[in-house]
Amino acid sequence: MERFRRLFDLSVHQDLTVGAMHALGWGENGEAWRWRRRLFAWEEELVVVLRNLLTNITLQEFETDAWLWRPDTVVGFTVRGAYQMLMRQEIQDADVASIVPWHKNVPLKVSICAWRLIRNRWPTKDNLVRGSVISHENQLCISGCGQQESIDHLIIHCNFFGNLWNLVKSWIGVYLVDPHQVMDHFHQFIYSSGGYAPRRSFLHLIWLCCIWVIWNERNQRLFADKANTMVQLLEKVKLYSLHWLKAKNVCFPFGYHLWWQNPLACLGIG
Structure with a gap:
């Protein structure tokens, strides 16, 4: 009912318990899946996701929930x-520095961008000031937040760019308090799920996608005088991450609708 509200609303078994649904059978042709009308294609995809999540569920009749x-x-x-x-x-x-840039689903240019980030080699304004390229007066963040631009500020603390993480975490269902430095941010974002490798891999990809979107948006504002809204930046994160996964996995069965709704369910790691 919580994660698949659409299917719950369409089910003819809304009053049954989980145990009763299991007894009816929740396999591919199980009696548990009975609907008030014929399902649309994207709703059929939701059923597939739900069945996949239930494959590892074992109900024990004489054990209490805990x-x-x-x-x-x-x-x-x-x-x-x-x-x-x-x-x-x-x-x-x-060790983190050797892990951060590289992900099998991420384009090489993104990995190079991340490699430069973790070594503080982005041409952020604080680095340009240290190299005497620009003056101290021109060091303010391009977002207009009034603070000096550095990698930690741009990625995490900026009132505009940093807010992207809140939208992304809400999208993927991860809720964390952001640390103060980029390296700590990476470590916390990736390892917040513990030792579950597929989930870590997904969070790693999303983290790289976010820093790529932030850096490109910063450069668009600085050099092309073009600005996207925060919602548009979130849409870019969703679109890029889906395209990267599809490029490396031609059998990836899920489309935009399900990915926009629940990416973890699409990957079977919810």
Whole structure:
């Protein structure tokens, strides 16, 4: 009902429990899937996504529902245990720097852009001032926020560009407090899901996509005097990420509608 509201509204079994739905059968031709009308093509795609999510679900008749802290299934959740888990996941800056730019689905030009970012080699205005290319008076951020431009400001703290992360996190269902530095931001954004490799790979791609969109928008404003709205920048993140995945995976079955709605479900990692 929460994640697939459209299908719930169309179902003839809205009053049944999960157990009753399972008993009817939620496989490809299961009796659980009965609708008030014939489904549209994109609604059929939603059913496929839902069935894929249910393939790993095992219902145990004599077990009660309970929250499970996977890092320690014996003791359960403790603040101490969570702290130790986070400490074990820490990665040295040098190791992060070798990981950040490279992703199998990302174009080479994007990886080069990220490689320059993590080494602070973007021609941001603070770097141009240090190189005596521009004066201190011309160091303000192009967004008009009134702050001096640096990589940390441009990517994270700018009132305009930094807000892109809030929209992206809302889109993919990730909620984090942004740290102060780019390297910490990458580490937190990617490893917030723990050790689940497919999810980390997806978040890595989205992070690279966001910094690519931010840097190009900054340059468009500076050199071409053209500006996009924040909603348009979010649309670019969605479009680029979908195109990058489709370019490397010709069998990727999902279209724009489902990707716009729930990318994690499309990848089966929701």
